[in-house]
Amino acid sequence: MKIGLDIMGGDHAPAEAIKGVQSYFEQMPDAPVHVLLIGDPDAAAPYLPLIEKYSHRYTFVEAREVIGMHEHPTKALKEKPGSSIAVGFGMMQKGMADAFISAGNTGAMLVGAMYSVKAIEGVLRPTIAAPIPRIDGKFSCLLDAGINADCKPEHMVQFAQLGSIYSHHVLGVESPKVGLMNIGEEEGKGNILAQATYPLLKEASGINFAGNIEGRDVFYDKVDVIVCEGFVGNVIIKMAESVYDILKVQRGVQDDFLDTFNFETYGGTPVLGINSPVIIGHGISHAPAFCNMIQLASKFIETDLIGMFKKHFKQA
Amino acid sequence: MKIGLDIMGGDHAPAEAIKGVQSYFEQMPDAPVHVLLIGDPDAAAPYLPLIEKYSHRYTFVEAREVIGMHEHPTKALKEKPGSSIAVGFGMMQKGMADAFISAGNTGAMLVGAMYSVKAIEGVLRPTIAAPIPRIDGKFSCLLDAGINADCKPEHMVQFAQLGSIYSHHVLGVESPKVGLMNIGEEEGKGNILAQATYPLLKEASGINFAGNIEGRDVFYDKVDVIVCEGFVGNVIIKMAESVYDILKVQRGVQDDFLDTFNFETYGGTPVLGINSPVIIGHGISHAPAFCNMIQLASKFIETDLIGMFKKHFKQA
Missing domain, CATH: 3.40.718.10 (Isopropylmalate Dehydrogenase)
Known part of the structure; x- marks a missing residue:
């Protein structure tokens, strides 16, 4: 090749x-x-x-x-x-x-x-997927990471499908759990987009939907694929980068988990x-x-x- | 009183x-x-x-x-x-x-x-403001922190005004700089909401608009008031909380800046x-x-x- x-x-x-x-x-x-x-x-x-x-x-x-x-x-x-x-x-x-x-x-x-x-x-809208470090030492995959800032529920479903196939075949996750980034745990929570996306994800083919996740769950192993529209995804990634930059680069904090935030060593974001x-x-x-x-x-x-x-x- | x-x-x-x-x-x-x-x-x-x-x-x-x-x-x-x-x-x-x-x-x-x-x-939509720790030891104020998940540009302008008045009178910031949370620095970047909000903030009375900020700027002193709709605001705050929870509470990282993330000691979020x-x-x-x-x-x-x-x- x-x-x-x-x-x-x-x-x-x-x-x-x-x-x-x-x-x-x-x-x-x-x-x-x-x-x-x-x-x-x-x-x-x-x-x-x-x-x-x-x-x-x-x-x-x-x-x-x-x-x-x-x-x-x-x-x-x-x-x-x-x-x-x-x-x-x-x-x-x-x-x-x-x-x-x-x-x-x-x-x-x-x-x-x-x-x-x-x-x-x-495919309605190609997307970019970013790796998100997790406390279990593995990485989740978050998409969209910032190119689709105004999404419809059907785009979100495709992000879930693209992310699941990618996570399974390339990252080797057996049956990747998909989480919808939201601001509450239960179905029905969130903005109009999240509320409309949730039932579609429940019905969607080829994915293992695990429900909503919140900002506090990003670095945990609750899910393998984090689905969000690109505005939120971009804010999450840039905030994570700055946590590394401030604590590790500027302040010299020594921590194994923090080290996994080193975006300089990442393999880039694939366009899916x-x-x-x-x-x-x-x-x-x-x-x-x-x-x-x-x-x-x-x-x-x-x-x-x-x-x-x-x-x-x-x-x- | x-x-x-x-x-x-x-x-x-x-x-x-x-x-x-x-x-x-x-x-x-x-x-x-x-x-x-x-x-x-x-x-x-x-x-x-x-x-x-x-x-x-x-x-x-x-x-x-x-x-x-x-x-x-x-x-x-x-x-x-x-x-x-x-x-x-x-x-x-x-x-x-x-x-x-x-x-x-x-x-x-x-x-x-x-x-x-x-x-x-x-006031079209009352809002809640959350304190955000900054590397200069001060705090910014972020609003909306999670109660208004689907906003219009005019709501965002009022968040900027409410936040500025609060920041000035209660937090003692002389001429609080207002930043619009976005996914790019220049005017015209972002989703439809951010694109429509930017020119309104430029014209709005009683605020000192400093332009767009990104996820990487959240913990810096670029602005004093961070304006965003509640979905994004809620994700930001919960992510910040989890950074503290993981690094400090679970992993015992010792760092003065990280200590300022201790949400247990905060003074709560005011409804403005x-x-x-x-x-x-x-x-x-x-x-x-x-x-x-x-x-x-x-x-x-x-x-x-x-x-x-x-x-x-x-x-x-």
Whole structure:
């Protein structure tokens, strides 16, 4: 399988991206993965010696333009066809890459995912899923993590289905429990959206609905898949990040659980519900994050997650 | 001034309520505050010796019924006119109490606040404000904290105004900065509600609007008043509580900032926008929380906060 990696994306590009590839090759000596390093050869040059001995496991794809973190996504993708993100999506369209990873401009990644890769037939709104650390040492998956800010109940049901299939096949959870983020425990609680979503989740196919959860349950093992609309999801994730940033980074608090909040090492957030695997990394991604993202992408392909999604939404 | 206190409300009633009164009397030897202890004299008897020497500073008001934490609010208030909560609101209606405090059934407190005390003329939706700890050692005030789950932009503007007046007069912040909780920094970001609220906040009278804030800014000193609809507000507060519960209570993490998350010692959440001061305590309130709530109520009265609200919304 061929995995495209934008080495120009993120605050620490291209050094950390290439170091991440190095880690991946070291950790997975026999993986049938060929990495396509997409980026500026001059910027990459100082770091390429790190992966010199794995030259048979990667191909360098030249892309001399870069879409900056604050550029307008649609405009930038149009005006910079030679950018690493545009080249990456182009390679997927031509069947030259089976997945694409970038820690670059999130908006541009989403535009590419929606308009170049496109939604799977039957999926109303593709979504992004974020890992949430839990006190039992595992991770829940929260979706939508911030791209769908005004949702209808039927979108929420699809988030639950996409999240359950992802959690089962990629994260290996047997029968993932789905929780609806709400502001009360009983059915009938919450805002209009939550009230309307609850009965639909009870009836929905292919999910194991466990009822409402509240803000206080986020870090517990009550559920494996947390369903919420993107506004709330985004607030939750950014608050969790700041807890780590304040307590660990700024104040030096030593705690094993707090350490699992380190978003710099995460494997990025996958876009779920589109026709190819696309993974969006955090701007602050370091080498472990890039390594994890390659692993996540290979798992997407290996488990035929996209095929599972297609099957589910064709039947539905 | 006469402050009514429901001594039967909360998980540690009446012991902690009476201990809180004791602390208040000790700390404020000259405050012109007379406390009305409302509750069951038999339940209170073992603890009354604690405040024996302050007998001139309080009056015991018998209320032999109690509304349980899980009773239906409207039904319970109707069927238990002799309950401490019903008696408390009754005393306010008769002008026998200037404020009312309870850590009991939140729903019953809200029903009493809305239907017995009633909204100030011009206030569309009374709200509750929660204190949010900040890394600078101060507290922001977040509203709505969970009672208004489906809001319109004009409700959000009033939350900003109520919060600003409260922050200035009661919390002593000179020109409180107001932040709109959102999922992006620039104007135009967010869901439909946030997009429509932003321009109204820019134009609104009597507030110092500082723009959008995100989940990552909650614990910083970017703003003094955080405006959001109650669904998001409730998730934020319960998440913050669980961070304290997990890291401090369960895992014993020692950190000064984390200590400020101790919701057991907080002064409760005031209901803003109604005709009398009503403060709702957390079910887990301990003595310091009751002491703080009495202090908060006296500040409400002393600063004529209700008068300030009435003036603002009459002009508006």
